[in-house]
Amino acid sequence: MNKFIAFVQTLVYSVIAITTFGQDSRAVLFDADWRFKKDSLTGLENPTYKDDRWRNLNLPHDWSIEDLPGQLAGQVMGPFTKASVGKAATGYTEGGVGWYRKTFTLDKSYQGKQTYITFDGVYMDADVWINGHHLGNHPYGYTAFSYNLTDFLQPTDQPNVIAVRAKNLGKNSRWYAGAGIYRHVWLMAVNPVHTAINGTFVTTPSITPGAAQVLVESSVENMTAQPKTVEVRVDVLNPSGQVVASQKQSVMVATMSTRSSTQQLTVKMPVLWTLEKPILYSARVTLLSEGKMLDQTRTPFGIRSLEFNGQKGFLLNGNVVKIKGGCIHHDNGPLGAVALDRAEERKIELLKKAGYNAIRLSHNPSSSALLNACDRLGMLVVTDAFDMWEKEKLGVSNGYHRFFKEWWKKDIDAIMLRDRNHPSIIIWGIGNEIWEAADTSGHRIAKQLADEVRRLDPTRAVTEAMLYLPQQIKYKWEAFGPHLANLDVDGYNYFIGGPYDPMQRDSATTHRYETEHAQHPNKLYMSTESYPSAALENWNAAEKYSYVIGGFSWTAMDYIGEANIGGPSLVAQATKIPKGLMSLVFFFKPESWPVFNAHCGDLDLIGNRKAASYYQNVVWRNSPIELLVHRPIPEGMKEARSPWGFPDELKSWSWSGQEGKPMQVSVYTRAKRVRLELNGKTIAEQTVPEGSITATFDIPYQSGTLTAHGFDGEKEVGTSSLSTTGKPVAIRLVADRTTIKADQQDLSYVQVELVDQAGQVVPWDNDTEITYQLTGNASLAGVGNGSPVDLSSFQQAHKKVYEGRGLVILRASGQKGVATLTATARGMKAAKIAITTR
Structure with a gap:
């Protein structure tokens, strides 16, 4: 019976999502209606400064990905410039100084409260002012930080001005860091007696099949002039919001100080957080005084155990995980x-x-x-x-x-x-x-x-x-x-x-x-x-x-x-590259223009899988067999590959112009023997070398279907096929979600594909430029492709495809309704897709 109950719980919990909070369950997003300007001047923090000509925007925001002025041929393209201080290291993006300002008015619900602002990340060296008062400086561009605004706020119903200056100056990173307030901002108002920001710590020190011990440590902060006796009540909620354990404790908190409360609760028949079923509970901490609720937070957590054992390895919930x-x-x-x-x-x-x-x-x-x-x-x-x-x-x-x-x-x-x-x-x-x-x-x-x-x-x-x-x-x-x-x-x-x-x-x-x-x-x-x-x-x-x-x-x-630490290069056959210097040659080259990305990912810049990803899945035993074909190498040349690179292979058997010429075909498999078939006829067979998972063939190209079969003895353990595509005739749009929230924060990712008459993606098309038209309740957040050398804008409504694919990212505008994206290209059947915002 207990196993049956646990099974039912797992089914229920897997379809009921727990509300998770970006920073604190008491906080509200403070991302809307900011004004921005790139400027190195001082004095812009003054609340009387006229910022009416500044640009309106919603956070998060990254100015270093925005188009640069002055499109100089070969020097400035889209957001990229050869004059970048960071050069290849930062992808030729430009830094500088940026200012953000927001005017806001608080209502009477903020009276008598402690009001905090939290930044999840500002790149970098950020200074923050409220109504002209300097709250502080935060140098690191990747850590969250908070300020108490209370003493510097105007009376309710009067405007306040917050100003933020971010400085991305000099060579300050080895990679692309972005610039500005690129993560969320939250505002939070709490009573003078409250749980401190990030003041709850939940652990699960003991777990058995029948029960889990949940330890909740809460830091209670008293910002009043009097000591306070506070009842700290802790409730553990399951994913459906039901209280499954509860406990309370009284603590006395001295004036202007913090006191910790620690309580251990028992959750019966817990459902564990696992990789397959990541079930989340939450700890609700309520502070009460004389029966009146002073504060309440809710902290998501998972019931799971970790063990790091030199003889057993890493164990999650008692099970070894590699x-x-x-x-x-x-x-x-x-x-x-x-x-x-x-x-x-x-x-x-x-x-x-x-x-x-x-x-x-x-x-x-x-x-x-x-x-x-x-x-x-x-x-x-x-x-x-x-x-x-x-x-x-x-x-x-x-x-x-x-x-x-x-x-x-x-x-x-x-x-x-x-x-x-x-x-x-x-x-x-x-x-x-x-x-x-x-x-x-x-x-x-x-x-x-x-x-x-x-x-x-x-x-x-x-x-x-x-x-x-x-x-x-x-x-x-x-x-x-x-x-x-x-x-x-x-x-x-x-x-x-x-x-x-x-x-x-x-x-x-x-x-x-x-x-x-x-x-x-x-x-x-x-x-x-x-x-x-x-x-x-x-x-x-x-x-x-x-x-x-x-x-x-x-x-x-x-x-x-x-940029380009993983990209392949073609060199003359006679060229000798000392193997021991390969890393230094590829990693420390100062210039890679027009390559702006690392070009070493298992997935490309817009999320499509590359050759190394398929190889990796055979290594991990996730896939029994994968078939890839090396891009043709011109006669007299050879591929010089970076240590971070992988052979320039594609999931493609579409090589017009290569008819009759040998193509290098790689079959990755843990099978012992591989057989290749072309258009249903066996053309080659090979035993996979001992200690390897790679069988390599040279196959004269002929259009049709190429299939690899993997065998252990006479047993077939897997197949992988590639088919020749026709010419592109149409555009296909596929959204990851056709309904999104109308909150200026949600996104719909629309995959753009060039397809042939049979609906197959045409992987050899790198030249077709697609123009996009968007109407309705969304904005164009970004356009992209997987090309490492396409320096064109991420924000203009047109871009070429790469290997037959592109991406359009739509951002909800804040109003309910429908947004319609239309994609057109010369000689192609147009495509249209509707995204509902609600």
Whole structure:
């Protein structure tokens, strides 16, 4: 009977969504009706300043993805400029200084309240004023921060002016960071006695099939001149909103101070948070005094257990889980760094569909929206706090290292307090490829960071991504020992497999898992970054050793910046490229124009899967067989591939002009034998080499259908087919959602496809430009394609397709109704799609 009840609960909970909140359940979005101007002048914070000629916009907003003035041939294209300070590293985008202002009036419900404003992220070095009063400066562009506005607000019904200045100056990042208030802003009014912002911490210290212990710690803040005795009532709610456990406790809070309340509750027959069914509960904390409710918050959480065991591995709810992960940067392609909830959610949906069960945030804290999506969809998360500590890295002279000594603790606290209730987070990362890792300052800082992380959350593991950097060549591996002693899980970047890399100190690093485990048997190990070509070797290590828990490819999805580190190049056959210098040749080249994105993603910039993604799924045993074809290489040339790249292969058997010429066909499979058929006739057969999952064929091209069959003995274990397409004759529009919320925040992603007479996408078309017309209750948030070299605008209503595909992102306008998108192109049948906003 208990099993039946649990089964029914799971079914019910899987279809009832719990309300999740971006920052705090008491907060309201403060994103609408801002004014913006790029300007380096001072004095714009003055409340009497006339900003009527500034541009109106709604947040989140990223000015660095907007079109630049003066389209100079070959120098400025769309939002990109060759004059960019960051050059290829930041994708040729422009920084500068931007100002935001908002005039708002509060009603009488704010009287007697404490009023806070919270920014989820401003890039970067942000200053904030309210009514001319400087509230403070926040340097780091990726952490959330709040200010108490109460003492500086005008009386109710009188206008207030908030002003924000963001400075994206000099070379301050190794990748595309965006610029401005690119994440949400919230306003919150609470009674003087309230639960502090991020003041609730929920853990599940004990879980059995019949019951789970839920520990809720609440920080109660008293901003009055008198001590207060407060009843703290905690209710645990299931996804349908029913109270399944309740408890209360009285605490006395001294004047102008904070007091902690800790209560343990029992939830009977809990439904666990898993990757397959990510069930969310919530903890409702209510503060009462003399029967009157003073405050109430609601914090989503998951009931799940984590175990990091040197002999068993990583266990989620008692079950071993191997990480099938990918690193991601924070941008959203055509939207730039804008972190709208739907954009973040779609990214996780795409990655989960592509076979991932984990992401690594590279190399900074993410938006709240992205973590909320991971909680809802069942995606594991390894965080990353900083890319630099005290020392400058790779010429990023204006980077966060300038602020680290003063700000590291404030920013670690901001990360931990905002994010520690997310069940998706399993490991906290404290740094990536840190320059001073092997010296005494690195040892000291690693301990400080790890200690602070564990003080605020002792329930998860701590890791760091380690790599021999040029600065560290003088050190032997043993110099890293005191640093690594602070970690529960050692993260290695490119230490296992892949092409030789000069940043690896010696060949012993390829055996680092074994040697380190022999010395530290209670620790766990993972690949925090790996080359695509090393996917099989890394996964073999994860399957072979319990203490190797998996890893993260670089990278799961294309991103703006670090331009062309993964892109292939064609060179003369006679050209000799020293293998040991490949990483440096590709990574440190100062120019890549017109390539603006990294071009190393398993998915492209708009979310379509690329060759490495299909290969990875065979490595992970998610797919039995995948068939791909290499793009033709001109005679006398050869492909020079970056370590971060993958063979220039497509899921295509459409190669007009190649008739009779040999095509390189790759079949990825764990089957023992592969047979190729063309138009129903067997044309080749091959045994897959021992220790490999790749069978390679040279096949004369002939149009039709090419099919790969995989066999173990006589048993067929999988097939994969490609068919030749005809000429494009029509446009097809496919929306991920045809009904969205009319709240100026929701998005509809419309896939644009060029199709032939049979309705097949035509993968060889890179030239057709499509013009879009939008009417009704939505705006054009962005247009894009997967091309790494298309520098044209993301915001104009026209763009070429790439490999037969494009993308249009529509943003709700705030009014209910219908928006209609029409797509036209010369010689093509037009397409139309309606999106309902309600």
